[in-house]
Amino acid sequence: MNWQRTLFFVGLWSAVALAIEYRWHSSVGWLVMAVGAGMLLVIRRRQAERVARWLVSPDDEPPAEVGPWDDVVASLYRRIRDQVATIQELEETSTSAMAAGQALPVGVVTLTTDLQIKWFNHAAEKQLHLQPEHDLGQNLLNIVRAPAFAAYVKAANWSEPLTLKINHASGNYNLLLRLVPYARDRTLLITRDLTQIEKLETTRRDFVANVSHEMRTPLTVLAGFVETLRDAPEGALTEQQREHYFGLMSEQAQRMQALVTDLLTLSDLETSPSAELTPVSMSPLIDTARIQIEALSAGRHHWNWQIEPNLNLAGNASELASAISNLLTNATRYTPDGGTISVVWLSEADGRARFSVTDTGIGIASEHLSRLSERFYRVDRGRSRALGGTGLGLAITKHVALRHDAALDVQSKLGQGSCFSLLFDAERVSHSA
Numbered sequence: 001m002n003w004q005r006t007l008f009f010v011g012l013w014s015a016v017a018l019a020i021e022y023r024w025h026s027s028v029g030w031l032v033m034a035v036g037a038g039m040l041l042v043i044r045r046r047q048a049e050r051v052a053r054w055l056v057s058p059d060d061e062p063p064a065e066v067g068p069w070d071d072v073v074a075s076l077y078r079r080i081r082d083q084v085a086t087i088q089e090l091e092e093t094s095t096s097a098m099a100a101g102q103a104l105p106v107g108v109v110t111l112t113t114d115l116q117i118k119w120f121n122h123a124a125e126k127q128l129h130l131q132p133e134h135d136l137g138q139n140l141l142n143i144v145r146a147p148a149f150a151a152y153v154k155a156a157n158w159s160e161p162l163t164l165k166i167n168h169a170s171g172n173y174n175l176l177l178r179l180v181p182y183a184r185d186r187t188l189l190i191t192r193d194l195t196q197i198e199k200l201e202t203t204r205r206d207f208v209a210n211v212s213h214e215m216r217t218p219l220t221v222l223a224g225f226v227e228t229l230r231d232a233p234e235g236a237l238t239e240q241q242r243e244h245y246f247g248l249m250s251e252q253a254q255r256m257q258a259l260v261t262d263l264l265t266l267s268d269l270e271t272s273p274s275a276e277l278t279p280v281s282m283s284p285l286i287d288t289a290r291i292q293i294e295a296l297s298a299g300r301h302h303w304n305w306q307i308e309p310n311l312n313l314a315g316n317a318s319e320l321a322s323a324i325s326n327l328l329t330n331a332t333r334y335t336p337d338g339g340t341i342s343v344v345w346l347s348e349a350d351g352r353a354r355f356s357v358t359d360t361g362i363g364i365a366s367e368h369l370s371r372l373s374e375r376f377y378r379v380d381r382g383r384s385r386a387l388g389g390t391g392l393g394l395a396i397t398k399h400v401a402l403r404h405d406a407a408l409d410v411q412s413k414l415g416q417g418s419c420f421s422l423l424f425d426a427e428r429v430s431h432s433a
Contacts, residue, residue, distance in 0.1 A: 107175075107191030115140040115153065115187070127166075127175055127191050140189065149177065163194070215259065218252035225249050262392040265322065269399040277314040279430065282355075283307055285321055286345055293328040301335055304342040311347050314428045315404045323400040326393035327357045327420045335361035335417075351426030358419040364412040372410055397422075404428065 050063040051073055062077045098119075101108055107124030109117060117138055120130055128144065135143060141150055144164075152162045161178035173195040180188040225245045229237070237245075286307055294303060313320065331341045339360040347353050364372070372394050394408075397420075401408045405425050412418035 107189075107193075109140070109189040109191070111140060111187040111189060113185045113187060117143075118186075123193075124189070124191055127193055144177075152177070153179065215256060218256045221252045222249055259392075262396060265392075265396055269319070269396065269403065277428075278316070280313045280315050280317045280320060281432070282312055282320070282345060283309045285317060286324060286343070286355075289321065289324050289328055290343075292325070293332055296329070297332050297341075300337040301332065302338070302340040304340065306343070307345045308347060310432045311345060311353055312430045312432055313353065313404070313424060314430065319400045319403065323397040323422065324355065326397045327355075327422075330393060330420070331357045331359040331361065331418075335359040339417075347429065347431075348423075351429060353424045353426075353429045354421055355424075356419055356421035358417065360417040363414040363416050364410075364418055365414045366412075369410050369412060 047063075054063050054073070055076075062073045101119075102121045104121055105123060107121065107127045109120040109124045109128070109130075111117060117130075117136055117140055119136075120128075120132075124130060125132070130143065141153065146164055149162065149164055152158075158179040158181075161176050164175050164177055166173055166175055173193060176192040176194055178190045180190060182188050225248060229242070229245060290303075290305065297303070328341075328343070335341055341360075342356075342358045344354065344356045344358075398408050400406075401422055405428060407423045409421040409423060410418065411421075
């Protein structure tokens with residue numbers, strides 16, 4: 001150990017000094033003793049300076065051979081390494097926690113007890129329109145200037161969240177805000193954008209209202225005829241009248257059945273996972289749809305078919321058949337007698353494949369094009385019902401397109417006809433021999 005070496009050096013030097021003193025009987029021995037002690041002090045001083053310089057920058061390797069400081073330096077170095085490892089672990093934990101906070105879909109703002117902003121994530125930055133370079137350190141009440149929020153803060157009863165309407169140049173929306181105390185002197189503000197939830201709720205209400213509206217008319221007709229047939233006296237109705245009434249009742253029942261079928265189809269497309277991709281021979285599938293649609297057209301239209309026989313897709317055959325049938329049926333319904341309908345199934349130059357139905361029908365005004373695939377959206381409600389449409393065909397087609405990585409494109413001019421196309425990615429296209 002270092003103290004033993006120091007003691008040995010002092011003892012040895014003292015023995016040399018005593019030997020000189022004994023041999024020559026002079027004070028030279030004490031001089032040697034003093035020189036040795038001075039040299040030892042100088043050495044220890046230089047060693048202490050090396051230790052002091054290392055302590056200024058302890059990240060460097062510790063100095064070697066520093067005499068009595070060796071054990072101290074070794075102990076300090078071990079402690080410093082442990083502290084560095086602990087600090088690195090804490091930094092990694094902190095970085096991970098900050099990254100997790102930034103990734104949260106809800107807004108998070110950390111505040112002091114007097115509501116000074118210490119940190120916020122990207123969601124809060126977007127929802128509250130915060131600016132890191134200006135708003136850090138600011139009082140939250142200077143940024144969220146709403147009397148309802150100020151009252152919520154002062155009430156100090158934060159068991160329930162506050163719904164606040166935010167008016168901004170980018171638009172108006174509702175936020176759900178809640179303050180949560182944590183740690184010793186910190187408060188957490190959690191924000192959630194309710195805009196999408198409200199849109200979904202509005203869509204749900206509209207959907208229920210539309211379904212109720214669509215079902216009301218056929219049910220009213222059915223109930224009226226049933227009541228008429230039930231209450232009519234014996235012989236009050238002729239056989240022709242009865243047949244007419246039953247025909248109308250059957251028509252309305254079929255309309256409700258078609259509506260329910262389309263609703264179930266749409267529900268399955270929205271909720272079921274994507275089906276396994278299997279090779280679909282499109283030419284036979286289109287031929288089947290061709291037989292059905294030409295029977296529906298009953299010779300009232302001129303048909304042009306341009307089908308590439310060996311062009312196939314990876315997808316779900318029943319879903320693709322539903323989308324194709326919906327596009328063909330719409331073209332038939334909205335094209336006047338004598339009009340022309342052209343059907344194309346061809347590969348594109350970039351490897352993609354296109355199925356398109358072009359008609360010379362009534363066309364669609366430009367302001368309606370973006371909403372055509374909405375449920376129950378009709379350009380002309382009266383005409384659509386008269387032609388037997390449910391208002392769900394294009395919504396089903398849009399969902400089928402999404403499930404097959406395809407795009408639904410609509411081009412139309414009022415009075416000149418329309419072109420509905422499904423464009424499939426090259427990854428799904430194949431060619432058979």
